[in-house]
Amino acid sequence: MKKLLYIFLLSPALLMAQEIAVLKYSGGGDWYGNPTSLPNLAKFCNQQIHTKINTKTATVEVGSADLFSYPFIHMTGHGNVVFSDNDAANLRNYLTSGGFLHVDDNYGMDKFIRKELKKVFPNNELVQVPVSHEIYKGPFAFPQGMPKIHEHDNKPPQAWGIFVEGRLVLLYTVETDLGDGWEDAEVHNDPREVREKALKMGANILNYAFNN
Template sequence: MNERRRISDFRGIDTRRGVPDWEVEEEFGADVFTFVRIRFTSWRESFNRRGRGRGGRSAWGRSYIGHFGWDTDYPDSDLNFSFRLQQLTSMEVDPDGLVLDLTDPRLFDYPFIYLLEPGDLVFSEDEVVALRKYLLNGGFLMVDDFWGEAEWANFYKEIKRVFPEPEFEPEELDISHEIFQAVFVLKEKPQICSINEALSGRSTGRTWEREDAREVHFKAMYDDKERMMMIICHNTDLGDGWEREGENEWYFHEFSEKKAYPMGINIVFYAMTH
């Protein structure tokens, strides 16, 4: 790894209060990369909208208080990842990022979008139409942070509403695929768990968050021109590795530095060059 690609500083980052800011030169204009997080409706949000309060348990047993899935790790992970992306690559990166609905007409101005915790995801009909149009017109979606078979089943059900045709199916990526070597060479598929799970499993090497999530999966969906339009990161949580990098030095070195940032940067670089 050359000096440009070395993640060497544990700086205690948490939010913009700790993340360095930077200026984007005007001459780069439309070439600036913006990390776009997708806001969506979840089972838990629908539950709360029916007047049952803020807080409880999701359909799959996850506890939640005052957030709706799409905003998990926000804004810390987005700010930290954007900083590392501009620090470790030659890309010009927007320091602030953006949150958009799938139905926002500005979506098509951004070639890369990020969606997490789809285990509770419920697309509206308008979102189904918008996401299909976005992906088939050159957009790229990264899906992150969901665990186990029940959450996979919910995501698969929703994504098949977007692409019901049999030719559109998630395909497991082999570790030899270019996406695992685009900038950083990864020798195994990275499984990143929450900081609490990591610390509790430190002595045993456990990195999965539930028993039916031991095996990490990176799957892709391709358009009719064989372009990868989506990567699905299942039984792993890259966003936690970005968000929590400043809370524990061991976690930073073992999960943020070695796994979460390299894989995230590889995904963005691959998406933007293919």
């Protein structure tokens, strides 16, 4: 499976039709939140860093074999998250086979997602991603680390990760709300510079996922 996923990521022919997807999960949380986020991020990346991403974002269930068709999966929500044993095993296999998951707390997800991620990686701790990590270096520079997009609890933006054999396979962003910054401008009425900052950080995440 690892070899097959890497072929998808690296084959020049398939790069003409890269797809990214939103993760659908159980538990009652609004996995479908921020519907314009990924299409806008895809458009930004295609324009600014010359990717070729399908701007019609797919949806994939966490326990589905279709998960392995996407090099990058985005997960968001405000509430409860529940992974079955099959979900956890499928997601673990996906991530250790070259896939990448970005979990973005839309506010209210934190206490649920941390528990469920322990099912996926019982022996791997979430650790803070250092500001020296390459995900902050390009194509856009973020020397101070994760940007702050929306205020939640008056806490600094945080980036947590799970590393497997030195590779960041899962990025969990909290107290930043990147996905809100990717949405259509009229949804949250964020200033242009705030939205641009969110999109640039998103481009860095996608760039890392596609190339590592």
